[in-house]
Amino acid sequence: MNARLGLLQVCAAGVLWGTGGLVVTVLHERDGVGAMTVSAWRMLIAAVALVAFVQLTGRARAVRDTMRSHPVAAIVIGCGTAIYQGLYFVSVLMVGVSVATVVSLGLAPVLAAAWEHLRAGTRPTLRDVAVLTAALTGLVLISATAGHGTSAPGDRPVLGLVLAVAAGATYAATTVLGHVLAPRLEPVALTTCATGAGAVLLAPFLVVAAASGEPVAGTSPTSLALLLYLGIATMALSYGLLYAGLRTTSGSAATVATLVEPISAAALAAVLLGERLGAAGLVGAALILCAVVALRPEDERPVAA
Template identity: 50%
Template sequence: MPTSSPSHLRGLAEVAAASVLWGTGGLAVQLIREREALSPVTISAWRMVIAAAVLLVALLLLRRGGELVDLARTRPWQLLAVGVGTAAYQGFYFVSVTQVGVAVSTVVSLGVAPVLLTAAESVRYRRTPTRSRLAVLAAALTGLVLVSVAGHESATGPAPVAGVLLALASGTTYALTTVAGGSISRQASPLVLTSGMSLVGAVTLVPCLALVDGPLVTDDPAAVAWLLYLGALTMALAYVLLYSGLRVVAPSTAVTASLVEPVTAAVVAAVVLSEALGPAAVVGILLVLGAVAGLGRASTAAGPVLPDAKAPDGYG
């Protein structure tokens, strides 16, 4: 089978790297909550605010603030959709976890996105997915189930139906936001797009803190350090990598490759927290990694292999 172009492989690697960073976020949240009883929504809001601040400082230092203004003027509704959508699918997921448990929420929210986008791209391009593409998708989803179920307690929360519906909303919003972000990423630099997305996301999440119980800030040095890590690396850097990858990787390929996130979370928990990886989890990890490696071939990529994006003047 022929391999894809170097740009496609680079884009796939960038999305996978972003997913690795996301996969470390769960540990960071756990360590923060051991120090301070911040709610997941509060942590998400701070994560977005810190990312926006870091990225805006970077734009100012690079003297590229005007590019963000231009992007907001030329693509206001798409930028708004990406920012609000990113904040929304994270919020849907966190609430889903409280209602149906981590395992079900993870499987449904992360599993529905590649299925939806693979189907949508098949309709758009009027082309049935090949058997090899379907095999890669099936392997990735099977691995996701094994990793998620083996790594968490199987007990559900107080409202399973509502939790599943929220997880479906999270996965659907994630899929739509990835498509919107991919569209803009081919016309704006990943740094500028991520800056705008984070700013919109912060404006969306901060008002939600009025509905949250518990402390909104912390003065614990370790908790602050982990919040900075979440904002600067799992948000700012990770989304720059994602949008860079989306310039040459189809959205369905990107969301399939993002299944590296729960794999990373399982491995980090095993290494740092000494949580045992059972046989099912190991098989799941191998299936996901094998599926992501398979996405590097043009014949098995979960969606069309996109040509190199050419940034317009001023967006380099």
């Protein structure tokens, strides 16, 4: 039961991430706020919210213990998360959201699974290959047919592809490292430390935006509410769920489970923007969901003799 709950927690994180893309698009169209500026606010708001939550719930000692026992790993996870966001957003501008999503999200489970099998000296089973194939096929179908966000490639597609590959590799690495740390640490403490490190890394983008005269943030109540939602729901809450789930879910399984993100994004676009996925998109969503259902948490995997 705990293992399945962990997998559901990872899926819930993916659902929340799927709502973030549309919010970033709305903020950009309403107020002209750049993607990296929004990412910096997202991390900063999440860090402040987590610190407040830690103080209110008496978890300050757990945060201090995390920084004493695993300072480098927690900072690497946080900085890796921030770097992944930046690489992904820039690649979207260069090659379009569909290509960037397929390359970055599709590469992550492949790299995570390859690393885990290499470290364990094992080979993937037919079940593992089938689950991964179904998930990646579904990702391609739903990304190719979804209309939300920009889909027009920029003038540097090769660099955009390189950045998308780097984003996928970074996402895989931080997820695998998170799986190593999660069973040893309190999830909220790990989330707080990692998010704080990411906020420090991205904070200079706010200074650069202000110095260059670009919009730093919207001033309307709606824009402020959207920023708060991004920080609290799609960062603080979602990553808390991710690290809680990673206690019983491997890095490779987690990267597959979070492929529900484009399903969530497509569903939200359908409700709010009236967009339709079409038959191919629906098949893609079904394949991803089937792959997630077929995943086996760690304590359900057969133990080698």
